[in-house]
């Protein structure tokens with residue numbers, strides 16, 4: 001996604017294209033199996049079946065390659081950003097016992113209201129306000145997606161630079177979300193920034209982007225991350241082994257030593 005499009009052996013782009021072709025082949029098998037089951041009467045119940053059934057305004061269905069492309073996009077988007085937010089939750093909260101204690105109090109309240117073996121539901125997720133504010137801070141300090149491209153629809157001038165119509169511009173989550181005008185002491189992890197009643201002007205807090213192309217997986221991501229938070233704090237307390245560990249990676253931020261932690265188990 002973010003590499004120079006030079007397709008010769010040894011380049012990232014070349015390897016990515018080969019990997020994408022292999023994944024599309026696998027997905028092709030899954031699509032054909034799904035189509036066969038749908039022909040036998042299986043109801044549309046997941047995104048793959050809906051993608052198979054979807055038509056454009058002229059009534060035309062997508063080809064197998066198009067469906068595989070869409071599913072591959074969702075697999076990438078659905079996995080890596082969520083995993084990055086979870087990783088940095090472990091890092092930041094592992095270094096802040098005060099924040100861990102507040103999350104544990106919130107999650108214990110949710111857990112004790114459930115019967116033994118009862119699964120979390122949507123209402124429980126709504127109760128996890130403090131935990132989500134912590135995730136907001138985690139994503140503000142280390143955004144899973146660094147930014148995205150937009151095309152200028154008209155000529156405009158910003159901060160003394162003239163951007164001609166048709167140019168591609170890259171907007172960044174990290175600089176936007178660390179603007180001291182809206183986030184005083186921007187490097188500090190402070191979940192109280194999002195306390196009830198505090199609101200940010202549009203386009204100032206953008207971990208999921210903004211406008212008509214805003215992330216469509218936002219609510220799913222919240223569900224997946226908070227379910228993880230619930231289960232991990234219920235069972236464990238942890239410490240980060242290398243608090244100063246460098247963060248590398250190119251598109252996704254990755255702790256260079258793999259974020260070793262010391263786990264202590266408990267149950268609430």
Ligand code: HEM
Nearest residue numbers: 077078081082085144145148208209210213214215217221
């Ligand atoms: C913590 C998790 C996630 C973060 C931080 C995140 C962030 C973002 C951001 C910043 C964008 C660009 C938005 C823009 O251009 O305004 C985006 C787009 C997108 N995201 Fe996510 N995302 C996350 C999870 C997911 C999940 C779970 C899915 C799907 C299951 C998903 C699917 C997409 C798709 C399809 C787009 C492109 C939307 C478009 O261009 O119209 N994302 N995401």
